[in-house]
Amino acid sequence: MFMPGLPRYLCVLSTVLVCFTVKLAAQSNSDKNITITSQQESFHFETGNKETPVVIRQSSATTYKCNLFRTTVPVVEFYDDKSTIEDVRAYVNGSRNKAIKPVFQNYAVDGIFYSDARICGLELPLEKKGTESVVELDKTTLDPRYFTTIYLPGSYDISRHEVQLIVPRWMKLEIKEMNFAGYNIQKTVEYNGKRDEDIYTYTASDLAGRASEKMAPGPSYVYPHLLILCKYADLKSGRINYFNTTADLYAWYRSLVLQIGNDETILKAKATEITKGLNSDTAKINAIFYWVQDNIRYIAFEDGIAGFKPQKAQQVLQYKYGDCKGMANLTSGLLKSLGYDARLCWIGTDHIAYDYSTPSLSVDNHMICALNYKGKRYFLDATETYIGLDQYAQRIQGRQVLIEDGDKFILDKVPTRNPDQNSSFEKRNLRIDGTALTGKVQQQWDGESREFLLSQVHGTRKEKLQDALVQYLADGNPGYKITAVKTSDLATWDKQLDIQYELQHQESVTGFGDDLYTELDFRKELAGLVIDTSKRTQDMLFRYKHHIVSETSLELPTGYKAGSLPEDLKIERLGYSFNISYKLSNGKINYHKELTIRNPWLAKASFTQWNEDIRALENAYRQQITLTKK
Known part of the structure; x- marks a missing residue:
């Protein structure tokens, strides 16, 4: 699967023909209705003309098989002003179907067209279980600088993928084999003396479809691919330098x-x-x-x-x-x-x-x-x-x-x-008022934490900005009533974003006999982030390093004393730490939480430990404090 320049995004198209790309957008490999039984691609370096002295002729044939029920396969190929698509042919049940014609059009972002990026798309029918359909493609890359990567896995499971590079001796390039470990990939090299060219053939078998997982590393870290370094070409007209250094x-x-x-x-x-x-x-x-x-x-x-x-x-x-x-x-x-x-x-x-x-x-x-x-x-x-x-x-x-x-x-x-750049701080001074917790709150954000919040609230119309901000602070909880909001300048981000408000957290205190029960943590960050190790295939990446600090002070009601406080939590790992503590001082219960993600890259080898730690954090969140009448 040839992806010039390793596209700088995983795109989702919305056109009359296609709702997602097969070539470029990673899709879930859990869709077993479609598999690719065979994919053959060849890339032949050839001399061109004065304007395009070296070109790469690509020909490919991809066979799709229907395993369960009738469907269609959206097939999309990108091209640009440095490449051309000469022909696309569709075969259904062994016969060419000339009625299936590709559509060529500009690629648009929010209705704005970008002249360099274009798409060629068609819908390939798979008529019933057991049938196969084939798409053949002829494409030319007009400048070797843009011929950079060939990925072996695709959007669907592939039984056999053969890639052939035909390189005349006048063309100097380096082929780097990336992420091949653990895959069944065979390589052969032949020399064609008649044409004075080397033929590199890579055959990969039983390739799982590329998984679509959130918070995952980029594909160049994960999937087997060929990194093609086109250095220079020694032609009769002289040397053409590409990227030798x-x-x-x-x-x-x-x-x-x-x-x-x-x-x-x-x-x-x-x-x-x-x-x-x-x-x-x-x-x-x-x-x-x-x-x-x-x-x-x-x-x-x-x-x-x-x-x-x-x-x-x-x-x-x-x-x-x-x-x-x-x-x-x-x-x-x-x-x-x-x-x-x-x-x-x-x-x-x-x-x-x-x-x-x-x-x-x-x-x-x-x-x-x-x-x-x-x-x-x-x-x-x-x-x-x-x-x-x-x-x-x-x-x-x-x-x-x-x-x-x-x-x-x-x-x-x-x-x-360090994580302090992205600090998120919350301080709450609360008291009990019937079944509610009331008091004053101050919150501060910096760095990427501030950027995330402002991106959320500024995504709304200006006249609804205050409502959006309150909803964000309340985390969607209708019982978390916020009033008297004061903010620092939301249009300035060279300083910490500071927000202060008055709070009435309704129905957050329960009573039974002489005892009152409540929780002092409202946000419970990272709760629910247990990783399903039976499904997750890749490491996990947080968007940024986190430093979350929360302090809540609860004034003891007159006539009440604190029961036994919940146990502290202290988890220290190489890439993260979770710390929660409770203290009784001067008639107040002081709750302190500090969560730090120092390394945003969480390797699969750490998933088991991470899950244990998240469950311990969730358990700490569930602990209530008890207040008993004296």
Whole structure:
């Protein structure tokens, strides 16, 4: 299964023909109605013409089998301005069905078309149990730079998948075999002396369909695939250099940057407008960064396979939307127009297993901006809408970054941050009022915790913002009545988000005889996160590191004393910790909870221990405190 550039997303299409992709979108391998009995693909490097001196001819034949009941298979193939699809043929029950014609159309994101990304789609019928249908495809990749990865598993179980690479000796490439351990994959290499070419054949048997699991690592970490590094071609007309080294990769990126054509006059005028009345450099830098975050809508144009050239900054300003490249270019351009040392950067998020030691378009899937200021380097990712300067999303922390430096380049790494960056703090001072807990609450969020909350509430219309915020704070519980809400500025995210309110938690206290019973934890974070080890096939990734602190102080009612307090909980693991404690002091019961996820990557080997710890946490949450009349 050929996926040029390892697509930067798992997409779900909604068109008249297809509701999901077969080629690119991971689907559950629990659907056993459809299997692929045979998939044969060949990729032949050939000489082309002056404009496209080297091309890769792809031919494939995929046989789908119906195992249970009649259905159709949506078949989709992506292409772009660096590839063409010459022919698609459908065979049903052994005969070609010319009435089944593929539809070619632009790929759209929220109704906005991206000219580089196009789809070819058809629906292939499987008429009854036991029948087979075949799709044959002829496709040409017009530039070896875009020929990067071939994945062996697909959306359905595959009995046999054969991939053949036919490489003339004038074409220099490296084939890296990734994640082959544990799979039945055979390799042969033959030399065709008549044509002076090597033939690499990989045959994989009994491949399970790629699983669709939430919070999972990117496919390049998990599934067996071939990473194709096209280095150079020695043709009669001379050598054509592709990506022999990282310097070659950067030089190609740099050539695209030089073609952008930013309008410096427009950028300077806009930057001056944004920073009007501001005197300090820090204030101006923050204003530029936050303006792009807040005013430019992110549209994932980089998901188009050929989308490596940033859009003109003035176009992003005009349209008020852009992809990561366009937003990085705009951020950099605005800062440079004010005299700051801002540079474009290429980076692969943690969705990708490679770094720049592998010169390939599959190495990165993102662009950001680097700012060198007073001896320190800051990385600005304007696609992270509500994150502050010098705060970094987990997806780019610790990742290698390629920074423009004229004709040269700089390799650096985005700093890592500890869980405190994403702190979430709640303090409740409560008393018992009949069957309710009442009192005052203060909550604070920072980093990605703040970003998550603001993303939720700002997703509603402005006139309903307060209602959305209250609903979020109440966690959907109608008995959690919140009033007198005071917030810090919801449009500013360079400081902690602070919210204070008055609370009446109805029907949260019960009585029996001389005793009162209540719980002091309302949110119970991580409860229910027991992993089904009989179904889960992959490691689990949290979106970011977490640091959750909750403190509740309950005033003892007059005439009551505290019964025995619940036992404390203390769990310390390498990647996480759970701590809960109760203390009685000065007529109050003080409840303290601290949950920390230090390593967001939870390996399968840790699932059993994790499940035991989550069950212990859930048990701690269920413990009630007892108040008894004196």
